[in-house]
Amino acid sequence: MGPMNDDTTPQAPQGGGYQPVTSPYEVQEPEPVQEKRRVGLGTALALMLIGSVISGSIVGMVVANTAGGSGEIINSLQQPSAPAPDAPDNGVEQVAAAVLPTVVSIQVANRAGAGEGSGSIISSDGYVLTNHHVAAGGGNAFMQVTLNDGRTLPADYVASDAATDIAVVKIRDVSGLPVINFGNSGQLQVGQEVVAIGSPLGLSSTVTYGIVSALNRPVRASDGGGESSLIDAIQTDAAINPGNSGGPLVDMNGNLVGMNSVIASMSSGGEAGSIGLGFAIPSNFAKRVADQLIATGEATHPMLGVQVAARSDVDGALIASVEPDSPAAQAGLNAGDVVTRVDDRIIDHSDALVAAIRSQDFGQTVALEVRQQDTGQSRQVEVTLTSE
Structure with missing residues (x-):
């Protein structure tokens, strides 16, 4: 690799x-343009209903056998329905009621096929946060979103960042939408x-x-x-x-x-x-x-300025090369160094280092624990990442 x-x-x-x-x-x-094979909901529901009938029969037998000897027949069909319990504060019911109006379904179709996903409304005029792999291709395809109230509206691809799987689309000609x-x-x-x-x-x-x-x-x-x-x-x-x-x-x-x-x-x-x-x-x-x-229309990320080798036999992120005048070069990092920690976070492979650095703020100073691969000696290095 x-x-x-x-x-x-x-x-x-x-x-x-x-x-x-x-x-x-x-x-x-799987191939993005192929229609995904869906769960057989009819079969699944039928199996679930059969299970419920069997379970209900067993429960009914237990109740009949433990009802006592009064001889009184109690029929729940003739009893009033129990009132719904009050939803607890910050319970799932309340969370769902508050958030569902801000969530949309997204459908994208082009000549090669169709795809679907979900998104969150982040502005009342129609910006929606979603994944790149949901929205990618939307610039050259038909895109629509379905709101929680059932409306289906056209939408447009705005931009995306493939490296982090983040995208933004915009619903056309809307205002006053609920926002997450x-x-x-x-x-x-x-x-x-x-x-x-x-x-x-x-x-x-x-x-x-x-x-x-x-x-x-x-x-x-x-x-x-x-x-x-x-x-x-x-x-x-x-x-x-x-x-x-x-x-x-x-x-x-x-x-x-x-x-x-x-x-x-x-x-x-x-x-x-x-x-x-x-x-x-x-x-x-x-x-x-x-x-x-x-x-x-594009995204940038904080950078250390190194290339790391994807090595499974190294406990840490092995630096393959250091870019001249980069934050890493200025901090004295060298090819062959192995980064084993970023601040208090353990780094056990190359992807962990890339992800940890991207998650930092622009211009932030981080402390790296670095081990020399040939000698095994460790040192602490402070690095100030690139600015936006």
Whole structure:
């Protein structure tokens, strides 16, 4: 595998839905223009109903056998329906009610095929945050969005960043739309409750619930054709599936803390589905990139100024070369150095270094722990990253 440059801009896969992951860092996606094979919902629902009937019969027998000896017949069909319980403060019901109006389904079609995904409305005049692999090709294709109230409206591709799988589209000729609120993804904690909303398998306005399973997961998504993206992801066990791409991951106050982008799968083919390993782009990062895309049509990222070798036999990120006059060169980094830590974050491979640096602020000074590969000696190095 060739060297990876921390300031290169690989292209992310195109098309709607998720890219199934064959490992935490290696992602494979089906052909973007082919229609995804859907779950057989009729069969699945039939099986579920059969299971419910059997379960109900067993429960009924248990109740009959424990009803007592009074001989009184109690028929629930003749009883009034129980009132709905009050929704708890900051419960999933309240989160869903607040966030659903700000989430859209996105459909993109061109000569080669069609794709779909989800998005979050980030301005009342129609800007929508979504994934690059959902919106890519939208500049040369028909695009429309479906709002939560059922309206289907035309939309236009604005810009995207393939390297980080972030895109912005705009709904035409609208005003007064509800807008999602951004949360601070930097304050997320492992174990924190989150809610995912989107249109998995075309089922719009789907709400699922889970927790933050891990933070700072470097996940590389690739279609196998040379196009890839690298995200410094939030891992969640909230069920997300093909079609959830671009939809929001929100906290229990309804604030957007991540954008769902990738799922892991036990399958290497196109039959990906949730196994409780989903990955979302942190909202702080997505917001920064979206601001750039709207303002300038492109995105830039903080850079260290090195090329790193994709080596699985090195515990850390091996520097293959250092660009002259770069922040790395000014800090005294050399080819052959191995970066093992950025501030308090452990770096165990090259993608982890690229993701960690991209996630920093422009012009920020970070502390690197660097080990010389030949001597094994370690040193601390401070590096001020490039400005915007």
